Amino acid sequence: MIGLWDTSGNEVVKALAAERRSAGGLASGLALTLVAVVDERLVREAEAAATIAASAHPCRLLIVVRADVMQQRSRLDAEIVVGGRLGPCEAVVMRMQGRLALHAESVVMPLLAPDVPVVTWWQGAPPERIAYDPLGVVADRRITDAAQADQPVQALHVRADDYAPGDTDLSWTRVTPWRSVLAGAFDAGLAKATTAKIVSPDTDPCATLLGGWLRARLGVDATFEKGKSKLMEAVSVSLEDGGTVEVIRDIDAGTCLLRRSGQMDQTLPMPRRPLGEELAEELRRLDADEPFASALGAATDMTDLSTRPNLRVHVWKDPALAEQAEPANV
Amino acid sequence: MTNPLRDPQDRRLPRIPEPCALVIFGVTGDLARKKLIPAVYDLANRGLLPPSFVVLGFARRDWGDDDFSTLARRAAQEHARTPWREEVWTRLSSNIRFVGGSFEDDAAFDQLAETLDELRDSAGIPGNAAFYLSIPPKAFPVVLKQLSRTGMADNDKSGGWRRVVVEKPFGSDLESARQLNALVDDAFTPRDVFRIDHYLGKETVQNILALRFANSLFEPVWNANYVDSVQITMAEDVGIGTRAGFYDTVGTARDVLQNHLLQLMALVAMEEPTSFQADAIRTEKLKVLNAIVVPKDVKEDTVRGQYLTGWVAGERVPGYTEEKDVPADSKTETYVAVRLGVQNRRWARVPFYIRAGKRLPRRVTEVAVIFKQAPHLPFQPADVEMLGNNQLVIRVQPDEGVMLKFGSKVPGTAMEVRDIAMDFQYGEAFTDASPEAYERLILDVLIGDKTLFPDSAEVEASWNVVDPLEDAWIGSSPEIYRAGEWGPRAADQMLAREGRHWRRA
Numbered sequence: 001m002i003g004l005w006d007t008s009g010n011e012v013v014k015a016l017a018a019e020r021r022s023a024g025g026l027a028s029g030l031a032l033t034l035v036a037v038v039d040e041r042l043v044r045e046a047e048a049a050a051t052i053a054a055s056a057h058p059c060r061l062l063i064v065v066r067a068d069v070m071q072q073r074s075r076l077d078a079e080i081v082v083g084g085r086l087g088p089c090e091a092v093v094m095r096m097q098g099r100l101a102l103h104a105e106s107v108v109m110p111l112l113a114p115d116v117p118v119v120t121w122w123q124g125a126p127p128e129r130i131a132y133d134p135l136g137v138v139a140d141r142r143i144t145d146a147a148q149a150d151q152p153v154q155a156l157h158v159r160a161d162d163y164a165p166g167d168t169d170l171s172w173t174r175v176t177p178w179r180s181v182l183a184g185a186f187d188a189g190l191a192k193a194t195t196a197k198i199v200s201p202d203t204d205p206c207a208t209l210l211g212g213w214l215r216a217r218l219g220v221d222a223t224f225e226k227g228k229s230k231l232m233e234a235v236s237v238s239l240e241d242g243g244t245v246e247v248i249r250d251i252d253a254g255t256c257l258l259r260r261s262g263q264m265d266q267t268l269p270m271p272r273r274p275l276g277e278e279l280a281e282e283l284r285r286l287d288a289d290e291p292f293a294s295a296l297g298a299a300t301d302m303t304d305l306s307t308r309p310n311l312r313v314h315v316w317k318d319p320a321l322a323e324q325a326e327p328a329n330v
Numbered sequence: 331m332t333n334p335l336r337d338p339q340d341r342r343l344p345r346i347p348e349p350c351a352l353v354i355f356g357v358t359g360d361l362a363r364k365k366l367i368p369a370v371y372d373l374a375n376r377g378l379l380p381p382s383f384v385v386l387g388f389a390r391r392d393w394g395d396d397d398f399s400t401l402a403r404r405a406a407q408e409h410a411r412t413p414w415r416e417e418v419w420t421r422l423s424s425n426i427r428f429v430g431g432s433f434e435d436d437a438a439f440d441q442l443a444e445t446l447d448e449l450r451d452s453a454g455i456p457g458n459a460a461f462y463l464s465i466p467p468k469a470f471p472v473v474l475k476q477l478s479r480t481g482m483a484d485n486d487k488s489g490g491w492r493r494v495v496v497e498k499p500f501g502s503d504l505e506s507a508r509q510l511n512a513l514v515d516d517a518f519t520p521r522d523v524f525r526i527d528h529y530l531g532k533e534t535v536q537n538i539l540a541l542r543f544a545n546s547l548f549e550p551v552w553n554a555n556y557v558d559s560v561q562i563t564m565a566e567d568v569g570i571g572t573r574a575g576f577y578d579t580v581g582t583a584r585d586v587l588q589n590h591l592l593q594l595m596a597l598v599a600m601e602e603p604t605s606f607q608a609d610a611i612r613t614e615k616l617k618v619l620n621a622i623v624v625p626k627d628v629k630e631d632t633v634r635g636q637y638l639t640g641w642v643a644g645e646r647v648p649g650y651t652e653e654k655d656v657p658a659d660s661k662t663e664t665y666v667a668v669r670l671g672v673q674n675r676r677w678a679r680v681p682f683y684i685r686a687g688k689r690l691p692r693r694v695t696e697v698a699v700i701f702k703q704a705p706h707l708p709f710q711p712a713d714v715e716m717l718g719n720n721q722l723v724i725r726v727q728p729d730e731g732v733m734l735k736f737g738s739k740v741p742g743t744a745m746e747v748r749d750i751a752m753d754f755q756y757g758e759a760f761t762d763a764s765p766e767a768y769e770r771l772i773l774d775v776l777i778g779d780k781t782l783f784p785d786s787a788e789v790e791a792s793w794n795v796v797d798p799l800e801d802a803w804i805g806s807s808p809e810i811y812r813a814g815e816w817g818p819r820a821a822d823q824m825l826a827r828e829g830r831h832w833r834r835a
Contacts, residue, residue: 176342177377183335184346184381188454193334217335255417258381263454266381269374269418281342291340 002080009107012078016092016111019082030090030113032283033060035120035135040065043093045275046123047086052276054089057283060113061091064135066101069319074100076107102318105134117141117286121279125149126169129162131315143282145170146205156205160300165288165310171205172292173278177270178210178235181247181258188260191241196222200232207232212299213291347776349382350458350490351449353442355473356465357387357398357428361497363405366464369768371406374422375415376765378773382454384425388442390432398428411766425453433465433472436479443480446488457490460524460775467499470510474517483517493522495775498589500525502580503800504793511786524775525789529590529695530782531767533756534730538597538697539611541724541732548722549602551701553676558719561683561698562594563835565690567642569813570664574655581634581662586686588796592619593784594726595682598697599672608781612788619791623671628802633809633821635665637689640813647689647813663808664688667821668799683825685832689813694835695726709745716748721833731755 002015034053038046043065050061079093092111096104112118117140120133126144130136146169149155159169196214200207202224210232211222220237227233229251236246243261250256254271293305336343352370354362373379387398403423407414427445431438449455459482463473477483477494485492496514501507514523529535542548551557564586570577577585596615603610625631639649651658665687672682701720714737721735732754740746774782809818816822816832825831 179335179340180343180346180377181381183333183343186333186335187346187348187380189333217337253417255421260454263382264452267421268381269377269415269421285341289342291337291342 001084004078004080007076007078009076009110012076012080012092012094012107013110015078015080016082016090019080020090023082030060030116031057032117032119032286033062033111033113034283035108035118035139036061036063036123037120037133037135038063038065038123040067040095042123047091047093049123049274049276049279050089050091051085051087052274053279053283054087056280059089059283060111061086061089062108062111063091063093064104064108065093065095066097066104067095068097069099069101071098074098076100103134105138108135109138112138119143119283119286121282123148126155126159128158129315129317130164130167131162131312132317134314137312137314140166141282141286142167143170143279144168147171147174152203152205153208156208156296157300160296160302160305163293163296163302163305164308164312165293165306168282168289168292169205169209169296170275170278170282172209172289172295173281174206174273175210175213176281177256177273178206178232178247178249179213181256181268181270182235182237182245185245185247185258185260190245191239191243193218193220193237194240196220196235196237197225198222198232199225199227199234201227201230204230204232208299209292209295210235212297213295216291216294216298344376344378345773345777346378347380347383347773347778348458348490349380349453349455350460350776351384351386351446351455352460352462352772352776353386353388353446354462354464355388355433356463356469358389358391358401359464361464362387362462363401364409365766365768366462366772367402367405368409368411369766369772371410371419371422372412372766372769373773375410375412375418383422384427384449384453384455385422386442386445386459387426387428388438389428389430391428391430393428393430395426395428399423399426402426411769433469433476436476439476439480439482443482446482450489455490457488458492459488459490460493460495462495464497467501467510470496471513474513478517485519485522491522491778492518493524493775493778494518495524495526497526499580499584500589500789501793502584504790504797507786507789507793511789515786520786521780523786524771524780524783525785526771527589527593527784528767528771529726530593530784531769531771532726532730533765534724534726535594535597536782537732538594538724539606543602552699554678554680556701557677557680558700558702559681559683559830560595560598561700561833562591562598562685562696563698563833564591564686564695565693565816565835566688567690567693569637569647569689570650570653570656572654574653578656578660578662582664582666582686582688583634583668583796583799587666587668587684588792589784589789591684591686592622592792592795593788594695594697595622595670595684596788598699598724599677599682601676606781608779611781612785615784616787616791618672618674619788619795621673621677622791622795623673624795624798625669625671628799629806631669631824632799632803633665633667633818633824634663634803634806635667635687635811635818635821636660636662636808637664637687637813638810640689640815642689642691642814649813650688661807663803665690665808665811665817665821667817667824669824670795681828681830683830683832685817685821687817690816691814692835693728696835697724697726698722698833698835699724700830700833709747713745714747716746718749723833729755 075097077095082090119141120139121143146155198207234248246259248257256270258266297305429442481487501510600614600618603614667685670682699722717737723733734752737747738750809820811818
């Protein structure tokens with residue numbers, strides 16, 4: 001590990017090259033660069049998650065921590081880890097203060113591994129517009145987490161409004177186990193669905209997305225019922241022939257109960273996955289996620305999601321000038 | 331009816347089989363304990379089994395469901411690849427049944443049929459079942475007869491699909507393979523027969539097709555204009571272990587050449603399939619298997635070997651004829667090297683050197699495509715002394731990956747060119763632990779995907795290659811090699827005669 005204090009972007013590039021050389025070509029087959037935009041208080045959590053994800057997808061991990069954007073003096077501190085505690089990845093943790101934080105891409109761009117996909121992940125509340133963050137503009141795939149916003153469901157609508165192919169959200173990742181069980185139940189060739197009901201707190205964006213998915217795939221509008229738990233608890237789908245399919249989650253036991261009319265109840269595994277495993281699921285596919293677009297579109301009544309251009313152009317937004325009218329230049 | 335919740339673009343949702351039962355015959359055997367049961371647990375742990383899934387064991391034991399469940403638990407705990415999760419096992423074990431009896435016992439098979447029928451109501455399994463015959467081939471006829479007699483092999487009668495899985499050996503020559511195929515295809519319909527060649531379940535073997543047909547870089551040079559020769563190696567450092575009784579009657583050629591190595595060769599040499607459908611791939615594999623030519627002079631272009639006592643991995647090991655249960659005058663080979671050709675325009679005059687053996691220095695399976703030397707070298711001969719042929723090596727196991735070897739200038743003032751290697755290791759680019767071959771194959775059987783399973787025509791075509799060799803070897807004695815050596819000297823001489831040498835794998 002190398003620590004660099006009050007340093008420059010060039011020094012970081014040199015130190016990373018030196019560290020790679022002394023590690024003897026470790027992680028030479030990098031599959032992607034993962035840029036993590038992280039709040040200072042979440043750095044350790046992000047590192048832990050990235051370590052799990054990196055064990056499935058060796059990557060170059062660039063953690064960017066922004067602080068004190070309004071401060072006039074800029075400062076860059078960097079920490080370089082190749083192998084070792086972060087698993088089979090090479091990582092640079094960069095803390096940027098002052099105006100530099102608004103130009104993080106000037107430090108990050110030379111550190112991107114050549115010609116492999118870039119994934120940017122916001123560990124924290126999702127940005128209002130991804131185009132405001134140059135680190136989101138360079139990415140081929142962008143991972144947000146609506147659940148970390150103050151108003152998660154509202155944040156999902158903002159994401160839909162701002163959506164471009166290649167965007168994804170971890171609340172969608174968290175719906176995958178539910179979708180697997182439901183799709184498995186429908187493999188048995190069930191009758192047409194008529195209604196659906198989701199039991200969930202009204203702050204869980206997963207429920208919104210599951211409802212959107214059911215609407216997009218089955219053409220039923222789900223009704224929502226407020227549950228007791230802090231997470232989505234159950235979903236049931238009624239069928240034309242009078243039967244129902246119900247999935248009830250037991251979060252503590254890490255299982256769910258699949259209840260189908262005329263069949264024995266089944267208990268299936270549905271453990272709560274650590275953040276790192278969810279991140280790993282996201283890194284498995286690096287192309288645009290069409291089913292997410294249609295589920296998000298159906299959940300938010302927007303129909304043009306998948307036809308939007310997948311390139312973004314950076315929009316300059318300076319928090320120091322946030323109250324003023326649109327500034328002309330940088 | 332198609333499932334409205336399944337979208338071909340939705341690649342997060344795993345492929346999950348329909349509700350079904352897996353019936354394992356010979357469930358107390360090595361294969362079942364070390365591979366099948368652990369693979370079933372791993373599949374359950376990864377959430378890839380359907381909500382309604384039952385494992386039914388059949389063996390000659392006076393056991394209840396619980397006894398079997400205990401054995402299965404121990405097997406899964408010892409050999410599973412994924413971490414142990416009690417709740418996964420609890421769920422799986424509640425769906426484990428056992429039926430005891432010998433293969434001649436009509437009552438036992440009636441009971442098995444009844445148990446399967448009961449699952450319709452008790453577990454919601456509408457007649458789907460796969461029968462895994464993890465039993466010696468000589469027991470096949472009687473078991474298949476029992477399955478036919480009770481109607482268990484009949485798709486229509488059972489109201490679902492009925493599939494059968496057979497393991498190698500697929501016969502011991504063309505004649506016996508034909509009989510076996512006829513027998514299995516008769517009891518079940520041919521498309522419901524799954525022949526397991528576990529090599530085809532390996533990630534790198536499947537990657538051969540991706541490497542060749544997804545890239546534009548390799549296919550243009552993948553022919554006799556550029557390829558000098560191909561070497562396929564399957565080396566094992568272990569001896570024959572406890573398989574003496576079986577091994578001594580077959581030998582290396584029948585044991586691994588007929589199936590694993592010829593399948594590897596087919597994948598390397600085949601033409602591009604019209605699609606990635608199972609049938610299209612099989613058509614091309616069969617074409618190339620039929621185009622394989624055996625050497626005119628078998629004695630000249632094949633080598634059989636047998637190991638003597640020696641040292642492997644720091645341990646002294648006995649010679650083949652000193653192994654337990656091997657006759658002292660055994661002439662069975664534990665090493666085989668053959669020079670095969672492929673009769674088509676792509677591979678005219680390109681030799682395929684194939685070797686396999688026990689008690690070689692290390693465990694490795696690889697395919698090396700060795701390219702011709704550049705037609706003209708504008709360098710001083712001394713400068714390129716260390717330059718060999720360019721090579722593309724596909725490592726099947728261990729350290730799955732692909733390596734490209736080519737010449738490069740040595741830094742310095744002199745123009746000196748030397749071979750260097752560019753190495754891709756699966757573990758570096760994708761460390762998502764590759765599933766065990768059996769996991770993948772069992773899942774494919776339950777889903778009904780036949781891409782990775784050779785059919786009867788392929789098996790018969792492979793015997794057409796091995797049979798003439800075996801005929802020519804009758805009465806000959808194998809060359810000897812010391813355990814821990816790369817095979818007998820004669821194998822080196824076989825290549826040296828043509829100005830080539832074995833790659834040190």
